[in-house]
Amino acid sequence: MHYLYLMAAVLAETIGTSALQASQQFSRLIPSVIVVLAYGTSFFLLSLTLRTMPVGIVYAIWSGLGIVLISVIGFLVFGQRIDAPAIAGMGLILAGILVIHLFSASSGH
Numbered sequence: 001m002h003y004l005y006l007m008a009a010v011l012a013e014t015i016g017t018s019a020l021q022a023s024q025q026f027s028r029l030i031p032s033v034i035v036v037l038a039y040g041t042s043f044f045l046l047s048l049t050l051r052t053m054p055v056g057i058v059y060a061i062w063s064g065l066g067i068v069l070i071s072v073i074g075f076l077v078f079g080q081r082i083d084a085p086a087i088a089g090m091g092l093i094l095a096g097i098l099v100i101h102l103f104s105a106s107s108g109h
Contacts, residue, residue, distance in 0.1 A: 002052040012038045015067045021078055050061055057106050064093040071075035 016038030023031035042062075049058050068090050074080035082090075100106075 002049050004044045005046045005048040006058060006061060009042045009049065010065045011063065012042035012045060013066045016042060017070050018073050054106050057100060060100060061097055067093060
């Protein structure tokens with residue numbers, strides 16, 4: 001169940017960060033409200049995950065997946081370009097998440 005909470009937290013954070021871009025520095029009301037609600041939801045779900053997993057592992061997975069998802073959304077929705085070194089770096093982030101999940105006794109699986 002803790003991984004479900006964590007994935008939902010990543011999704012909420014991704015929505016919040018996407019809305020942050022759309023809020024145009026909090027000058028648009030609806031996206032600004034979405035930012036606050038999505039981040040609040042994400043942190044609540046993170047707190048549930050922390051009941052069974054260490055904070056360092058939770059944060060590594062949450063932030064790493066968030067980086068990758070936001071980069072994809074930035075590319076697809078906002079037309080932001082990603083160069084080869086950035087793609088390689090995100091690949092390394094994903095590899096790190098896989099190592100934690102598959103091999104670390106600290107990940108709580």
